[in-house]
Amino acid sequence: MSEALRLVFTPSPHIKDATTVPWIMKQVFLALLPAAIWGIYFFGPAYAFWPLLLSILSCVGFEALDCWLFKRPLSIFDGSALVTGMLLGLSLPPGCPFWIPIVGGGAAILLGKQVFGGLGQNIFNPALVGRAVLLVSWPQAMTTWVAKTPFAFPNLEQGAMNLASGVDVVTTPTPLGISKMFGYSTLKQLDPHILWRLFVGLVPGSIGEISALLLLAGFFYLLWRGIVSWDIPVFFFVGLTLVAFLGGENPLYHLLAGGAVMGACFKATDYVTTPMTQNMRYLFGFGAGAITALIRIAGGYPEGVTFGILAMNALVPLMDRHQPRRFGVKPR
């Protein structure tokens, strides 16, 4: 009867649902693909594909290098470096110099993640750390945009000139840059259909952040898969809207312009760097949105998503001291 049975002893539970870390990372990657593909089509592969690919390779490569150098188990197959590379690449300006994604990837992985001890230990969103380093170090390179001429601001003088001379790519200011300097009304004059074009993704910007529509599609996919929840993005938009409204600007424009949708749906929802408990997640989302709008309206940068989320990331360890309501104890 009890011949050579090799019974395994493990603690309960003895079953587990199918979700694993690599599967989650794969889903996030897939959710970002439509926006990425549109970006590559919109700007052309030469301007958008190579920065994106370099960013991904750089992130995965630097993580592998770090694991090798410091004798950690090779962690690149959990998929997190891939997602970081994707997020960073999508937030880069099209046509940026080749070393921008490489340096950014190194900063993201080494400074943003590995110094803290790797996946799950980092306080700040690695992709945002990478972007922040690039933004403060090379502001010029990070805010020069190119676009295929049919999509550049049609009424801009420079665009028109380049069109005339037969060049098919122009550098163009971002809508946030224009509205920061000249106000939203000027922007509206330049482009009466600006909101619609921002929503669909017909206005130049960072490689993968131009189409709110496609980013939202990806986000809804993750919602459906049960990977993210609605709380942080919704409260991000609430915070952004409130401050934009108080600052006398069009909230809808602020929702659609720049990296707001990307930030709210894919960066502010990063598991590792957001609070664990429900009430604190509302606060986190609201704060990130509010700071984003504050920087845009009153700060030194045209775009505030990066620092808005990073600022709230810093508060997460504090917020995690808060515990959910104790079972059996009604709140007073």
Next chain:
Amino acid sequence: MRVKTFPKGVHPPRTFKELTASSAIRTIEPPAKVVLPLIQHTGAPLSPLVKKGDRVKKGQKIADVEAFVSAPLHASVSGVVSAIVDWPHPTRGVFKAIVIERDGEEEERGKLLSVERIEDLEPDFLRRWIREGGIVGLGGAAFPTHVKVSPPQGKTIEYLILNGAECEPYLTCDHRVMLERPEEILIGLRILARACGAKAAFIGIEENKPDCIQLFEEKVKQLTIPTTVVPLATKYPQGSEKHLILAILGREVPPGGLPLDVGVVVNNVQTAWALGRMALEGMPLVERVITVSGDCIKERGNFLVPIGTVLEELIEFCGGFTEPPRKVIMGGPMMGIAQVSLAVPVIKGTSGFLFMREFRSFREYSCIRCGRCVNHCPMNLVPSQLARLSEFGAFEEAERFRVMDCIECGVCAYVCPAGIPITHRIKVAKAEIIRRSRKGGK
């Protein structure tokens, strides 16, 4: 059907109950030998009342102890005590056990209850009668039933809840007992209600057992005590006492408290059945229904087995293995305990045995703080944080973060995408905190 439930928890995509749900209870042949460990319940271990060489009758009390939280043990077959030795125990490694070699002679019956007059009997008498029958909770925790129905001074019991949720995947023994023995369950219900003084009763059944819900809705009409059948969501851990009370009555048992702190007593349906049977037949708790399931056993099903039946005999009765199992679990897959020996006996708290081809071997990744454990923890804890504190040996900190509230249901580890044995780490912390407080108390 208006279905009730509690917040959080998990809906496992498959419950595997279809493997055994339609197999009627079969009585196994009494084995040639039974092994009865001297601890089968939550509480104090027993001392034997017999010695090696003694002849015992089926139903005879063979071990007891003075302690209040304890329940005596009875011989499950007639025969001769062949040894009192250390024997593999399904939850405690090795423990002293009484071994009886069966001779198939007469049995001994206790006192029958006059079923018509249960409502006239003194609660104190009933509680003593329950204790003498060796009745403990048959849902798995095996808490002595007479203790549950004895409200301390100044507390009154309003409601009795019969737990027919059976939320663990694979297990169907309660389902079958409800379906096949409703009359005896309802006699048990009356005994329990009378013993604890409840003025109304509820029977909670998960909606994946519509046949039971329908049957009991019909049957409870004959009872004099107002009884409601409550359909519950098919959700784990719906059968947890605290969550059953929350689902049915909207009351939360306070931390460290018991159901009776909110005026409720919860008992498993099979416990009620054992009481009903004892009233009708006079035989104390010497057998129970268990589920045998999994992907490695030839004949799956629900079996009425003498307590003390050794697992090897049970396997033989079920036709042996279709292939060698890698994991044998006593209980359900969420809270059950993996076995290392097939010599363990069926004890009072055994709800089933599962024979599994595969064992859980998931790669463990770093915690990505996804919060799935927080979103699903039915006790509103932050399990990942507790697991981490336990890993670092920060037990005081874990205690501050309410580690002792954990009911060890396993939901956190079930949902964890990083494959971290969260529940296990929490159990380690709890055990350590209890150990330290005992040491400090002395």
